[in-house]
Amino acid sequence: MEQVIANGLYLGAQYALIALGLTLIFGLMNVLNFAHGQMYVLGGFITYTVYGQLGLPFPIAVLCSGLTLAIIGGFMERYLFRTVIRRSHREESTMLLAAATAFFFDAVMLLIFGEKQRGVPKIVKGVFNDYGIILPYDRIVVGAVAAAMILSFIAFMKYTKTGRAMRALAQDRVAAQLMGVEVDRYTMIGFAMGAMLAGVVGGLLVSITGVNSGIGGPISVKAFMMIMIGGAGVAGGAIAGGFILGMMESVGLTVLREYGDVTYLVIFAALMVFLSIRPNGLMGKPWG
Amino acid sequence: MTKKIIGLLLFLIAVFVVAPWLIAATGRTDLYYVFTSVALLSIASAGVWLTFYIGRINIGQGAYALMGGYVSAILVMYYGWSFWWTLPVAGIFCAVASILIGVPILRLRGVYFAMVTLILTEVMRLLALAVPITNGAKGITSIPLPGPISLFGLALAPDFATLENPRIAFYYLSVVLMTVCFALMYRLVHSRIGHICLSLQQNEELASSIGVNIAALRVMAYAISSFLGGLAGAVFIGATQSIYPSSFTVTDSVNFMLNCFLGGLGYVFGPMLGTLVLYLGWNLLFSMEKYQLLIYSTAMIVLMLVLPNGLLSLGAKRKG
Amino acid sequence: MAQILEVKGLTKRFGGLIAVNDVSFGVNEREILSVIGPNGAGKSTLFKLISSFLKPTSGEVTFKGERISNQAPHIAARKGVVRTFQETTIFRNMSVRDNVIVAHQLRAKASLLGFFLGSAEARRDEARFAGSADEILSFLGLDAIGGELARNLPHGHLRALGIAIGLATNPTVLLLDEPFAGMNHDETMKAVAMVRKLRERGLTVLLVEHDMPAVMKISDRIVVLNFGEKIAEGTPSEIQNNQRVIEAYLGVEDEAIGL
Numbered sequence: 124m125e126q127v128i129a130n131g132l133y134l135g136a137q138y139a140l141i142a143l144g145l146t147l148i149f150g151l152m153n154v155l156n157f158a159h160g161q162m163y164v165l166g167g168f169i170t171y172t173v174y175g176q177l178g179l180p181f182p183i184a185v186l187c188s189g190l191t192l193a194i195i196g197g198f199m200e201r202y203l204f205r206t207v208i209r210r211s212h213r214e215e216s217t218m219l220l221a222a223a224t225a226f227f228f229d230a231v232m233l234l235i236f237g238e239k240q241r242g243v244p245k246i247v248k249g250v251f252n253d254y255g256i257i258l259p260y261d262r263i264v265v266g267a268v269a270a271a272m273i274l275s276f277i278a279f280m281k282y283t284k285t286g287r288a289m290r291a292l293a294q295d296r297v298a299a300q301l302m303g304v305e306v307d308r309y310t311m312i313g314f315a316m317g318a319m320l321a322g323v324v325g326g327l328l329v330s331i332t333g334v335n336s337g338i339g340g341p342i343s344v345k346a347f348m349m350i351m352i353g354g355a356g357v358a359g360g361a362i363a364g365g366f367i368l369g370m371m372e373s374v375g376l377t378v379l380r381e382y383g384d385v386t387y388l389v390i391f392a393a394l395m396v397f398l399s400i401r402p403n404g405l406m407g408k409p410w411g
Numbered sequence: 412m413t414k415k416i417i418g419l420l421l422f423l424i425a426v427f428v429v430a431p432w433l434i435a436a437t438g439r440t441d442l443y444y445v446f447t448s449v450a451l452l453s454i455a456s457a458g459v460w461l462t463f464y465i466g467r468i469n470i471g472q473g474a475y476a477l478m479g480g481y482v483s484a485i486l487v488m489y490y491g492w493s494f495w496w497t498l499p500v501a502g503i504f505c506a507v508a509s510i511l512i513g514v515p516i517l518r519l520r521g522v523y524f525a526m527v528t529l530i531l532t533e534v535m536r537l538l539a540l541a542v543p544i545t546n547g548a549k550g551i552t553s554i555p556l557p558g559p560i561s562l563f564g565l566a567l568a569p570d571f572a573t574l575e576n577p578r579i580a581f582y583y584l585s586v587v588l589m590t591v592c593f594a595l596m597y598r599l600v601h602s603r604i605g606h607i608c609l610s611l612q613q614n615e616e617l618a619s620s621i622g623v624n625i626a627a628l629r630v631m632a633y634a635i636s637s638f639l640g641g642l643a644g645a646v647f648i649g650a651t652q653s654i655y656p657s658s659f660t661v662t663d664s665v666n667f668m669l670n671c672f673l674g675g676l677g678y679v680f681g682p683m684l685g686t687l688v689l690y691l692g693w694n695l696l697f698s699m700e701k702y703q704l705l706i707y708s709t710a711m712i713v714l715m716l717v718l719p720n721g722l723l724s725l726g727a728k729r730k731g
Numbered sequence: 732m733a734q735i736l737e738v739k740g741l742t743k744r745f746g747g748l749i750a751v752n753d754v755s756f757g758v759n760e761r762e763i764l765s766v767i768g769p770n771g772a773g774k775s776t777l778f779k780l781i782s783s784f785l786k787p788t789s790g791e792v793t794f795k796g797e798r799i800s801n802q803a804p805h806i807a808a809r810k811g812v813v814r815t816f817q818e819t820t821i822f823r824n825m826s827v828r829d830n831v832i833v834a835h836q837l838r839a840k841a842s843l844l845g846f847f848l849g850s851a852e853a854r855r856d857e858a859r860f861a862g863s864a865d866e867i868l869s870f871l872g873l874d875a876i877g878g879e880l881a882r883n884l885p886h887g888h889l890r891a892l893g894i895a896i897g898l899a900t901n902p903t904v905l906l907l908d909e910p911f912a913g914m915n916h917d918e919t920m921k922a923v924a925m926v927r928k929l930r931e932r933g934l935t936v937l938l939v940e941h942d943m944p945a946v947m948k949i950s951d952r953i954v955v956l957n958f959g960e961k962i963a964e965g966t967p968s969e970i971q972n973n974q975r976v977i978e979a980y981l982g983v984e985d986e987a988i989g990l
Contacts, residue, residue: 399515
C-alpha cells in the first residue's frame with residue numbers, strides 16, 4: 124500500500140509538471156499543443172547528449188533542455204501559431220498546425236537520434252528501503268525536483284509581474300488587452316514557458332526511464348488526459364490531474380496486473396464517465 | 412446549375428474512365444489499391460467533416476472504422492454472412508454505438524470533446540485486444556473475398572474470388588460508395604438541415620432559443636458520421652482481408668481530422684480533396700525513405716501558413 | 732385579465748448562494764412588463780429561469796397553464812416563449828437574412844427528411860420563410876443590410892438582428908435581455924419605439940433591464956428585485972414612489988438612476 128502511494132506521488136509529480144506546461148499554452152491561446160509530448164522527448168534527448176554523451180553535469184544538461192525548448196517554443200508561437208491564428212477563420216486550425224509540428228519533431232528526432240532507446244548513467248546510486256517502501260534514490264531526487272518546480276511555478280504565476288500578466292491573459296484576453304497587458308509578448312513568453320516545462324521534465328526523466336523517439340505521441344495523450352481530469356486552462360487542475368493519473372496508474376498496475384493490459388482501458392472508461400458527469404473536469408472553465 | 416452538372420460529369424469521368432485508363436496505360440495496377448484507400452478514407456473523413464460542421468472536433472473516427480471492420484469481419488468469418496450484408500449492418504452498428512456514446516459526450520465542447528474522442532480510439536484498440544471474439548493482437552486474417560450479389564435478378568457484383576484482379580472490383584466499389592456518400596452529404600449540407608447544423612456550429616444557445624433540439628441534432632450528426640466511419644472500415648477490411656487492433660489507430664483518427672482541415676472545413680468536398688492530397692503526398696514521398704516524414708510535415712506546416720482555411724479556400728477566394 | 736405567463740415561487744440556489752428567492756408574478760397578454768433591480772439583484776438569473784436556460788431549484792414557470800420550466804430550452808421556444816440575447820449572440824458567419832431565415836425552423840411544416848429530399852411541403856416552407864424573413868427585416872429597418880455577414884454589423888443593428896431572430900420563431904411572449912444596455916439617449920428612444928411596435932404586432936413583452944428612464948417610459952407594469960427577492964410590483968408611477976425601491980437603489984449605487 125505505502126509502495127503504491129509512493130510510486131503514485133513520484134509519477135504524479137512528473138505528470139503534473141508536463142500537464143502544467145500544456146495547460147499554460149492552452150489557457151493563454153486556446154491551442155491544444157499536440158507537440159507537447161514531442162517537446163518532452165526532445166528535452167530528453169538534449170539531456171542525453173549533454174550529460175550522457177558530453178559528460179557535463181546533470182543539472183546543466185537539464186538547464187540546456189529547458190532553455191532550448193523555451194527558445195523553440197518562443198519561435199513556434201511567434202512565427203507559426205500567431206500567423207495561423209490571425210489568418211484562419213476557425214481557431215481549431217491551430218490543431219492541424221500543432222499536429223504538423225508534432226510530426227516534424229518526430230521526423231527530426233528520428234533522423235538525429237535514431238529509433239533506439241537511449242539511457243544515461245544514474246545520477247544517484249542506491250535504494251531507499253524503509254517503512255515498507257522501496258524507492259531508488261534517483262527517483263526521490265527527481266520527484267523532489269519536480270515538486271519544487273511545481274511550487275516555484277505557482278509562486279511565479281502569483282507573485283511576478285509576468286505571471287500576473289499571463290493569468291490576466293488566460294482569464295480574459297480582451298479585458299487584459301484593455302488593461303494594457305502586451306498580449307503578443309506575454310503569449311510568446313507563455314508558450315516558451317510551457318515548452319520549457321516539457322523540456323525540463325524530459326531532461327529529468329531521461330535519467331530514470333531513458334528516452335526514445337517514438338514516445339512523444341503517447342506522452343501527449345497522457346497529458347491531454349491529465350488536463351481533462353483537472354480542467355483545461357487551470358494550473359490547479361493540471362496539478363490535480365497529474366497526481367490523480369499518477370495515482371491511478373500506480374494503483375491500476377498493482378491491482379489489475381493479473382488481468383493483463385487493462386489498466387488503461389479502465390482509466391479511459393472511468394475518464395469518459397467522469398467527463399460526462401463533469402464536462403469541465405474538476406475545476407475547468409466552461410469551453411475550457 | 413449547369414456548372415454543377417458539368418462538374419459532376421467531369422468528376423465521374425475522371426473517376427470511372429480516366430483513372431482506370433491511366434492505370435491500364437501505365438501498368439501500375441498497384442495504384443488501384445492506393446485509390447481504393449483514398450476513396451474509403453475520404454468517406455470516413457466526410458463523417459468527421461460533418462461533426463466539424465456542427466461545431467465538434469472529432470478525433471475518434473478511427474474507433475468507428477475499427478468497430479465497423481470488426482463487425483464485418485466477425486460476421487463473415489464466424490457467422491458465415493455475405494460480405495454485402497455486413498456493410499449496412501456494420502454502419503448501423505456503429506451508428507447505434509455512437510448514439511449511446513454520443514449522448515453523454517456530445518455535451519462536451521471544444522477541446523474536451525476532441526480529447527475524449529481521441530481517447531475513444533485508444534479505448535477501441537484496447538477493447539479489441541482484450542475481448543475474446545476479436546482474437547486479440549493476432550487479429551482476424553484470411554477473410555474470404557466478397558461473393559456475388561444480385562438484386563431482383565440483376566447482378567450487381569460478381570464473385571470477387573473469380574476475378575483476375577479483385578483490386579479493380581474493390582476500386583469500383585469504393586468509388587461508387589464515395590460518389591453516393593458525397594452526393595448525399597452535398598444534399599444534406601445544402602438543404603435546410605445543413606443550415607441548422609451551421610447554426611449549431613455558430614451558437615448552440617441561440618439555436619436552442621429558436622426552438623432547435625440541439626441535443627438531438629448533435630446526436631444525429633454524430634450517428635451519421637459514425638455510420639460512414641463504420642462503413643468505410645468494413646469495406647477496407649474486406650479489401651485487405653484482415654483486421655488487427657492496430658488496423659485503425661490514433662494516427663488514423665488524427666489523419667481523418669487533418670484531411671478535413673486540409674481540404675477546408677467550409678466545403679463539402681474538402682475531406683475528399685484533403686484525403687487525396689495527404690494520402691498521395693505521403694505515398695509519393697515514399698522514395699525519400701527516411702526523409703519522408705520530415706518533408707511531409709514541413710509541407711503541411713507551410714501549407715497551413717499559406718492556406719490556413721484549407722485548399723478549397725483558394726478557389727473561393729478567386730471567386731469572391 | 733388572463734395571465735398568459737406565470738412565475739410561481741421561483742427559487743434558484745447556486746451552492747450556498749440564493750440568487751433568486753421565491754419570486755412570483757404574472758404577465759398579462761399583450762403587456763409590456765419589465766423586471767428591474769440593482770446590479771446583482773438576480774435579474775439575469777431570473778431571466779434564464781423564465782426562458783428555461785436554467786433549471787429552478789424550486790418553483791415553476793407556466794405558459795397558458797402549461798409548465799415550461801425544468802425542460803430543455805427549445806421546449807419553451809416551441810410553446811411560444813422565446814428569448815433574445817445581448818448583442819454578441821448571433822449566427823456570426825451567416826448573412827443577416829440567413830440568420831432570420833434559419834430562425835424560422837419552428838414554423839416548418841415539413842420534416843427534416845422532407846427538407847433533405849426537397850419535398851413539395853419543404854419547398855413551400857422555404858418560400859414562406861424567405862417572404863416572412865423579408866417582412867421582419869423591413870419591420871425592423873434591416874432590409875437594406877440583409878446581405879451583409881452578421882459579424883460585420885455595427886452594435887445597434889446587432890441588437891435589432893437579435894430581435895429579428897426572435898420574431899422569426901413567431902413567439903407569443905418575447906423575452907428581451909437588457910435591450911437598452913450600452914445605448915445612448917437617441918438609440919434608446921429608437922429602441923423604446925421598437926419595443927412598442929412589437930406589442931402592436933400582438934406580442935407580450937417581458938424585459939430585464941436596468942436603464943430606469945427607458946423602463947419607466949415603456950412598461951405597463953414593473954417588477955423590482957433586490958437580493959433575489961421581489962420587493963415591489965406595480966405601474967411605473969407606483970414604483971417611482973415606492974419607499975422600498977428607492978432605498979434599495981440608494982443603498983446599492985449612487986449613479987443617476989432617473990428616479
